[in-house]
Amino acid sequence: MTSNPNPAAGALAVERSEGVWHAAWGRFRKDRVGMVSLTIVLAFFVLIAAAALGVVARGWQTEVGVPNARPTFMGAAPPEAKSAAVAQPKGPNVDLSAIDPLAPKYAEWAERAKQYSTTEVKKADTLPFGGDRLGRDVLAKAIKGTEISVFVGVAAALVATLIGTLLGATSGFFGGKVGDLLEWLYNVFEAIPSILLIFAFAAVLGRGIDTVVIILGLTGWTGLYRQVRAEFMKHRSREYVRAAEAIGASSTRRMFRHILPNISHVILVRMGLLVVGFIKAEVILSYLGLGVSIDQVSWGTMLSEAQSELILGHWWQLVAATAFMAVFVTAFSLMADALRDALDPKLRGLE
Secondary structure, three states, X not given: OOOOOOHHHHXXXXXXXXXXXXXXXXXXXXXXHHHHXXXXXXXXXXXXXXXXXXXXXXXXXXXXXXXXXXEHHHOOOOOOOOOOOOOOOOOOOOOHHHHOOOHHHHHHHHHHHOOOOOOOOOOEEEEOOOEOOOOEEHHXXXXXXXXXXXXXXXXXXXXHHXXXXXXXXXXXXHOHHHHHHHHHHHHHHHHOOHHHHHHHHHHHHOOOHHHHHHHHHHHOOHHHHHHHHHHHHHHOOOHHHHHHHHOOOOHHHHHHHHHHHHOHHHHHHHHHHHHHHHHHHHHHHHHOOOOOOOOOOOHHHHHHHHHHHHHOOOOHHHHHHHHHHHHHHHHHHHHHHHHHHHHOHHHHHHO
């Protein structure tokens, strides 16, 4: 039986320091608001996946109810007033053809109509979240709108994050003429109001989901660029980067294998904020008629339709779109704040 000659060395060999992401997850789990927000966001993504697969909201374009069907909790819709039938004058000296020239054709048309079978479609007077002006289910529209609005926000945030990270890393790491050129490009985009840039791109590229993603991605990268550039300028002269350079690591390797992982928390949190901002921007674009095409639905198109319905007292489409958007945006914002606090390196020394 042999004993370990140096138990302290064995203990040190087994012990490992806690990873950055593991420690961040531990801090995030202690944040109750962050965990509740994460649960809500995950529930929305499950709903979006179900809508994309056709499990729910498959027939959102189907007219399942009467026009402007009320929400179920409001009770049955009041019966529509039936138009009074026009009394046909009768009498021995009344000539119907003089009153209605088509009167002799009515009997012939009635016989022809009997030859064709018709199917009466029963439409609901009430729906869970009500119906729109065409009788489509507002709940199904809100779910399908969630799929498109959230997809646009996430996809546009990924495009903007990719552009901002690449340009910011290049400018901050190399500096010099390359940095000056990229700074000039950044200043050009910052000098023009973002809303004018969005309208200009929308006028040139037209409408559609892909167009909205490209527009928001091309106009929303500047804030991330500035932040990534500052982080790369700070890290490029640190000891671990100089040590990598001393052993022959290339510039690309130093940028993306050494510096980028150490600032990934900044990029991740910034991307979360971009998702929220781009969802709001898509709603505004669709509301103004510059967003998704007319054969699709999003929170913005629902709010645009609800504008004319609200005048007639039909408020349920406005409430449904606003409620879905408010819940998701609030939960995602709170989750991003909790993630930022969990990834903040300054908090590691406070535990």
